[in-house]
Amino acid sequence: MVLEQYIQRVEERLHLLVKKLQQVQAENALLKEEVSIQQQELQQQQQAVQGLEERLQLMKIASTAQGTTTTIAEDEAFKKEIRGKINDYIKEIDRCIALLNS
Structure with missing residues (x-):
């Protein structure tokens, strides 16, 4: 009888651990998705900054050509x-x- 209770407790703990593992894996997947989204946004912002820097450079060239610095x-x-x-x-x-x- 004692052995059966011990096995039952071990099984209950094992089920709890499996459930926690599944929760952590689901949370990990969500966090990975968030990181991916953040990386995409960062890349878009970097491209936007690069485009703005190029526009600024062109504006500087144009103002120099016009003599309006x-x-x-x-x-x-x-x-x-x-x-x-x-x-x-x-x-x-x-x-x-x-x-x-x-």
């Missing part, structure tokens, strides 16, 4: 930045030409 220091910094980008593009073009020639 606000200060000389900003104008010089922008020109320096543009020169750097142009140099990077030229280096990339040179690399492509070298690859085509080889």
Whole structure:
């Protein structure tokens, strides 16, 4: 009789543990889904920021072309930045030409 009661208690505890495991697994699945959604939102926001940065850069280029920059220091910094980008593009073009020639 004592052995049967012990086995019954073990079975009850086992059922409780299985139930808790299922609850934790369900919660884990929900949390994984939330993480996935958050990652997608973060990626969308990063793309939006990148698009806005590109628009800002284009606006700076347009204002420089029109001669409507606000200060000389900003104008010089922008020109320096543009020169750097142009140099990077030229280096990339040179690399492509070298690859085509080889």
